[in-house]
Amino acid sequence: MKERRLAMDARDVLRTKRDGGELSPEEIDAFITGYSRGEIPDYVASALLMGIFQVGMAEGELAYWTRAMLNSGARLDLEGIEGPFVDKHSTGGVGDKVSLPLAPALAACGVRVPMVSGRGLGHTGGTLDKLESIEGFTTELALDDLRRVLESAGAVFGAQTADLVPADKKLYALRDATGLVESLPLIASSILSKKLAEGLDALVLDVKFGSGAFLGDAERGTELARAMLSIARSFELPTTVYQTSMEAPLGRAVGHALEIEETIACLNGGGPRDLRELVTTFGGELLAAVRRAPDRGAGAAAIAASLDDGSALTRFATIVELQGGDRRSVLEVDLPRAPHEHAFEAAGSGVLGFADCRAIGLAVCALGGGRRVPEDRIDPAVGIVWERTAGDPVRAGDLLARVHHRDGRGLDEALAHLASGVHFDASDRSPLVLKRLEA
Numbered sequence: 001m002k003e004r005r006l007a008m009d010a011r012d013v014l015r016t017k018r019d020g021g022e023l024s025p026e027e028i029d030a031f032i033t034g035y036s037r038g039e040i041p042d043y044v045a046s047a048l049l050m051g052i053f054q055v056g057m058a059e060g061e062l063a064y065w066t067r068a069m070l071n072s073g074a075r076l077d078l079e080g081i082e083g084p085f086v087d088k089h090s091t092g093g094v095g096d097k098v099s100l101p102l103a104p105a106l107a108a109c110g111v112r113v114p115m116v117s118g119r120g121l122g123h124t125g126g127t128l129d130k131l132e133s134i135e136g137f138t139t140e141l142a143l144d145d146l147r148r149v150l151e152s153a154g155a156v157f158g159a160q161t162a163d164l165v166p167a168d169k170k171l172y173a174l175r176d177a178t179g180l181v182e183s184l185p186l187i188a189s190s191i192l193s194k195k196l197a198e199g200l201d202a203l204v205l206d207v208k209f210g211s212g213a214f215l216g217d218a219e220r221g222t223e224l225a226r227a228m229l230s231i232a233r234s235f236e237l238p239t240t241v242y243q244t245s246m247e248a249p250l251g252r253a254v255g256h257a258l259e260i261e262e263t264i265a266c267l268n269g270g271g272p273r274d275l276r277e278l279v280t281t282f283g284g285e286l287l288a289a290v291r292r293a294p295d296r297g298a299g300a301a302a303i304a305a306s307l308d309d310g311s312a313l314t315r316f317a318t319i320v321e322l323q324g325g326d327r328r329s330v331l332e333v334d335l336p337r338a339p340h341e342h343a344f345e346a347a348g349s350g351v352l353g354f355a356d357c358r359a360i361g362l363a364v365c366a367l368g369g370g371r372r373v374p375e376d377r378i379d380p381a382v383g384i385v386w387e388r389t390a391g392d393p394v395r396a397g398d399l400l401a402r403v404h405h406r407d408g409r410g411l412d413e414a415l416a417h418l419a420s421g422v423h424f425d426a427s428d429r430s431p432l433v434l435k436r437l438e439a
């Protein structure tokens with residue numbers, strides 16, 4: 001009886017959106033609260049999400065929706081911990097490991113990073129899964145543990161807890177089950193509600209474009225960026241969006257433990273140039289935003305110094321230790337390794353380019369290093385390390401990449417993906433950073 005009455009109330013909300021209208025704050029509160037408590041059934045909620053997918057949301061409506069999501073659970077309690085608190089979020093891409101060196105580098109520069117991250121699904125890997133390739137590393141931390149690690153190490157990597165924006169957890173699962181993930185207002189509110197729950201003083205959002213990105217074209221990325229910036233403005237959270245290229249894998253390594261190895265190289269002052277560029281750019285932006293650097297350039301130089309002098313690496317080792325791992329895994333690069341390697345060679349001559357960066361992510365999935373459904377187990381050791389990068393001249397037969405596999409599992413499928421993912425007549429490359437937008 002109770003469910004029926006609430007479902008009928010929810011029908012008025014559905015009608016508003018169905019007819020292209022804006023939901024009122026009361027309607028939004030009733031929906032988010034009722035759904036979070038299990039009082040509104042999934043079939044009603046999915047009808048409303050479909051309406052939002054089709055009709056969109058006005059600016060004020062989106063801000064209120066995000067506020068209601070945020071209010072559905074607890075926030076990180078930062079009372080008594082010295083800030084400032086900053087974070088960065090990426091819409092994800094192939095080989096995107098920027099958060100991993102960035103958080104300890106920022107901590108080494110004197111700011112705190114309460115980083116609540118996600119897992120990989122489909123062709124992109126997740127920050128948490130990559131970290132869990134370090135033996136013993138745990139990311140399923142209660143709010144008190146997140147706080148403890150943040151206070152001691154200056155940065156923490158955690159999964160969304162059951163009490164942090166529970167409305168998002170439920171709505172995201174429903175969107176995933178109903179083909180409604182790719183709605184710009186729903187993506188924007190999902191990302192921002194979690195970042196707002198962290199109690200931040202500044203935020204950088206990396207919205208990727210290109211064939212390896214979640215949103216392929218740059219214009220949809222700009223729309224998403226604007227939606228997120230409008231939410232950030234209404235919460236007075238200083239936020240900058242960078243639109244960056246995912247036309248080619250980021251760095252050389254794609255695969256969980258291999259990406260941790262590349263992270264360690266970056267934290268040792270080395271590693272690929274594009275990875276270091278994004279780490280220093282985003283870090284510089286955040287240090288300037290919270291006035292720990294006079295401007296972005298000086299901030300970037302401070303981040304670069306923390307990579308070069310070992311202080312960021314030491315922070316990373318401390319985070320690993322506090323989250324259940326052994327600091328020697330990082331300092332001595334003791335990580336899982338797949339038992340076999342296959343040389344992927346150039347099938348033609350010319351200039352290497354990536355025809356389809358998503359295919360590179362799918363190749364790693366085929367090897368066992370990805371999830372097709374959330375329950376899948378990942379093999380952390382498999383993956384690909386590129387010996388050549390986009391724009392390099394190559395000749396037929398040259399070694400392009402080393403494929404790390406386990407007893408040939410998925411190797412043929414992976415090689416087919418790799419073959420379809422590259423070409424040999426690359427001309428101009430898209431710039432690594434396309435745009436910078438501020439709230």
Ligand code: URA
Binds near residue numbers: 118187191
């Ligand atoms: N990441 C999120 O956290 N939420 C979305 O809706 C999409 C990507």
